[in-house]
Amino acid sequence: MRIVYIQYTNPAAYPPLEHSSRILARAGWKVLFLGTGGLGTDGLRFPPHPRVTVKQLSFCPAGFRQKIHYLIYCLWVLGWIIAWRPRWIYASDLLCCPIALVLSLIPGLRITYHEHDSPNATSANGSTRFLLRTRRVLARRARCSILPNQTRAERFQIDTGGAETPTLCVWNCPRREEISGPRPPVGNKDIWLQYHGSIGGPSLLPLSVVTALAKLPDSVKLRVIGYETIGGNGYVSAVRDKARTLGIVHRVELLGPMPRSELLEHCRQSDIGLALMPMVTEDTNMLAMAGASNKAFDYLACGLALLVSDLPAWKTLYVETGYGVACDPDDPASIERALRPLLDDPIALRAMGERGRQRIQREWNYEAQFAKVYETLEAARATPRRNLSCHSLHS
Numbered sequence: 001m002r003i004v005y006i007q008y009t010n011p012a013a014y015p016p017l018e019h020s021s022r023i024l025a026r027a028g029w030k031v032l033f034l035g036t037g038g039l040g041t042d043g044l045r046f047p048p049h050p051r052v053t054v055k056q057l058s059f060c061p062a063g064f065r066q067k068i069h070y071l072i073y074c075l076w077v078l079g080w081i082i083a084w085r086p087r088w089i090y091a092s093d094l095l096c097c098p099i100a101l102v103l104s105l106i107p108g109l110r111i112t113y114h115e116h117d118s119p120n121a122t123s124a125n126g127s128t129r130f131l132l133r134t135r136r137v138l139a140r141r142a143r144c145s146i147l148p149n150q151t152r153a154e155r156f157q158i159d160t161g162g163a164e165t166p167t168l169c170v171w172n173c174p175r176r177e178e179i180s181g182p183r184p185p186v187g188n189k190d191i192w193l194q195y196h197g198s199i200g201g202p203s204l205l206p207l208s209v210v211t212a213l214a215k216l217p218d219s220v221k222l223r224v225i226g227y228e229t230i231g232g233n234g235y236v237s238a239v240r241d242k243a244r245t246l247g248i249v250h251r252v253e254l255l256g257p258m259p260r261s262e263l264l265e266h267c268r269q270s271d272i273g274l275a276l277m278p279m280v281t282e283d284t285n286m287l288a289m290a291g292a293s294n295k296a297f298d299y300l301a302c303g304l305a306l307l308v309s310d311l312p313a314w315k316t317l318y319v320e321t322g323y324g325v326a327c328d329p330d331d332p333a334s335i336e337r338a339l340r341p342l343l344d345d346p347i348a349l350r351a352m353g354e355r356g357r358q359r360i361q362r363e364w365n366y367e368a369q370f371a372k373v374y375e376t377l378e379a380a381r382a383t384p385r386r387n388l389s390c391h392s393l394h395s
Helices: 015-026 064-084 094-103 126-141 150-159 208-215 235-245 260-267 294-301 312-319 332-344 346-362 366-382
Strands: 002-006 030-036 052-057 088-091 110-114 144-147 167-169 191-196 220-225 252-255 272-275 305-309 324-327
Touching: 002 015, 002 064, 002 094, 015 030, 015 052, 015 294, 015 366, 030 064, 052 064, 064 094, 088 094, 094 110, 094 126, 110 126, 110 366, 126 150, 144 150, 144 366, 150 167, 191 208, 191 260, 191 294, 208 220, 208 235, 208 332, 220 260, 235 252, 260 294, 272 294, 294 305, 294 346, 305 312, 305 332, 305 346, 312 324, 324 332, 332 346
Parallel strands: 002 030, 002 088, 030 052, 088 110, 110 144, 144 167, 191 220, 191 272, 220 252, 272 305, 305 324
Antiparallel strands: none
16 A cells, blocks of 8 residues: 655645654555655654655745746656555645646545645635635545544535535644653743744744743743744744843743654653634634644643633633633733743642643544544555556546
8 A cells, every 4th residue: 555645845844744644654554755845844854764755846935936846846746656656645735736636537546635724715816716626626536635623624615515525624633652651740940831833923922922921930931943934034033032122031942943753852841832822813724723733732742731822612622621721822911820820839730731641642642533534545455456557547
């Protein structure tokens, strides 16, 4: 069984792709990633695995050259499909919908579509409208489609005309092997807040966090790990400048992107994870991020308590279950009030993280989430394979 993942960016920036590929590789599948470079993600890469191969074209910035680069990428993918003869294509971004749709015409080749970030159809330009049309048709031809949030999955069904093929909600949880052991007591040491993920500006890491940090004891520190997106260019410097202005630059650690294994090691050395969403936004993805956010599940897998936004879905998922506390992320006083009880009661702090860690072990892990997709992929084993050749392409 062979499967090819196609994504017109760096696949290592998306942990669910690493998770699903490892699950398949452990089951004996051969996995090939065909991607490109990504802006600011050079430090991100998959760890080596004997059954997983990653091939990438170089990154190309936006503009006319990118259109040529995209055409080259599509032809490159087609060449690999003909040469490698996989049973499945795992298309995992909107830009791959056109090439995936073409590949779906090849006899014996099955398609799975995984959409990490949902497009905003209301503000689509000409190119995006074309991609949305191919997405609509692909949803009908794919054996299943995967969305990381139930609201997004329901919207996807509406946008694609209610395709008869299954649309599955698969949360962005970590793998079981990434779960840490029980954490030792806090003790008399520094308390680390951690934020990791893409840095796209104040929507996910507001400067109010730094302001709140200045009001907390000197033993409380902030660690930020990630890469700046196009919209967040220069924001890391803004965080550093804010800390310097408040006289706490020594309490803020700003690290660049790193492989996931190193990221989780830093996470295991922290105490409270920041998973903050804007309270008011028109971004369709931000409005439906509960379950889709990798970082919240990563924190819990490492035994951290959570600080989340005071939003209904987030409170239901993480606060009412006893895994964290909520705040208004734009209000430094609200952040401070939410954190104070955890700082004053280290036992409660660890208990929150431990409850979440056990939930990850029981059910919030990618093996459990991906099981329904795995069943669809494995069903192909019982189906005789048709020969994939140049002749079959024209039949």
